[in-house]
Amino acid sequence: MEIRSLSEAAPDRRPPAVNEDLVITGPDFAVVLDGATAPKGVESGCLHDVPWLVRQLAVQLAPPLLARSAAPLPDLLADAIVAVRDTHAGTCDVSNPDSPSSTVAMVRLFPDHVEHLVLADSPVVLRSPEGRVTVHNDDRVERLPERTLEAVRRLRNQPGGFWAASTEPKAAYEAITGTTDRADVDVIAILSDGASRFTERYGHSWDELLDVLTTAGPRQLIDRVHAYDAVAAAGGKRYDDASVVLLQGP
Template sequence: MELRSACQPAPDRVAPAVNEDLVLSGPEFVVILDGATAPPGVDSGCRHTVAWLVGQLGRQLVVPLLGRSEAPLADLLADAIAAVCAEHASTCDLANPDSPSSTVSIVRATAGEVEHLVLADSPVVLRSPDQRITVVADNRIELLPEYTFEAVRRLRNQAGGFWVASTEPKAAYEAVAGTTERADVELVALLTDGASRYAERYGHTWEELLEVLTGEGPQALIDRVRAYDAAALTGSFRGKRHDDATAALWYL
């Protein structure tokens, strides 16, 4: 197996640039996380940064994955969220709905199958040996009835809203998860939305995105996205102009 990845902070972050994305890997797995940057002035109730939460979640996930745990991915994520909550429950208000949060995507390969879990907007793309592409995406945040700060706050980690890794271990069981026969997977791409916007915002097909990844590499995909971000007209998209970006390409 071969893994290539790139992970970069948004170009408009104030120095020193803090990257709230993270990519982690081992012989049989890849994990990516994308922390949700809080709007200026929001009281999260937490003394820790979003990057801290991302790092702690990654640490808690990697230990059982490296230990070749056979537990379902949702169980591993629920345990990771619970463990991180225990680390700062005594110092932070975990009941605050604006607590730091993160997307989580995990792919784990065994001898017979490839498992995936996607929580929030960091999609996974699978390509088969005969070039069939399957996109695994959790797009519930795109389906919200409105996108005001209060609406997003009210619907975060709620039924009928959207789910992220934050202070609710049960969110792990709301992830989009499944398995694919190992023989039906040639390669896997894992993307935070700062990289997946090449297809989701800028109109390219997923096939074209994979062509860039396989032909030029993860950094080239991020570079192309950065060029689109810089040229985009203000108001032509929802959300941030620039974002942290991670792209991982895993050949099985």
């Protein structure tokens, strides 16, 4: 499959170079990580920022994926979380539930099937040669009974709450996972929520999103999202970091 990707910091982020998303791709895999921006006033117990966590997760995930490890994706993610936790357990309070965290969306290609993993709100979207669209997403954050800072803190990486990649390896086994026959896939999109809001916030269908990607590319999708962001009604986060990976072809 041809792989194209783009990851861009939110237009209003200061300093502009800081991007809490990260994309890694290889000959037969792609990963999107979307670090969770810490609300003001939240004490993470960690000396490190969210981009650091995202980079460290990528550093741990890339080698086994490049080596074509036979381990299931949840095992690779759990191992990465443990390795990152161990690098700063001596300096930071890794038991703090507000420790930096990230979404994870991964796809791995095999000759006869496609494997996916989705943890938190970065969806994987598949289209078949016949045009059938399947969305693999994790909407447990959206289904929380309340979204106060205290409720999110209490329910992060807990049964009945939601799960993200942070310091708890068991989160990897709570991810949405599955496989699809390779013959049933000719387009795959992996998106951070700063890009998937084209559908999830601004009302376009997933078919439209894939049409934009396959005809105009990731740059055009992100530009369209930012154009909507610029005129959106006040409320919530106006802009967000946006990442897209498009895998297309046989």
